[in-house]
Amino acid sequence: MAGLSQLNRALTKIPSRAEKRDMRELRETFVDSGVADLLDKVDHQVLYGRRGTGKT
Structure with missing residues (x-):
């Protein structure tokens, strides 16, 4: 992930869906x-x- 700041790199590692979390x-x-x-x-x-x- 070249070109990304440390913060952006950390944010991309956060799973966006609960079922992908521990x-x-x-x-x-x-x-x-x-x-x-x-x-x-x-x-x-x-x-x-x-x-x-x-669902709607």
């Missing part, structure tokens, strides 16, 4: 926002998936 690191850095308690009710739904898979 599971241990994900567990250690997880922050519970409290939204799970709200989603436990029957009148709430969450639709999730990868980008471009037709």
Whole structure:
């Protein structure tokens, strides 16, 4: 990666997707926002998936 600054080189090494990260690191850095308690009710739904898979 010639021509890149040290900062840019470091930034390109950061995985952009969670599934490419180490599971241990994900567990250690997880922050519970409290939204799970709200989603436990029957009148709430969450639709999730990868980008471009037709969720809208």
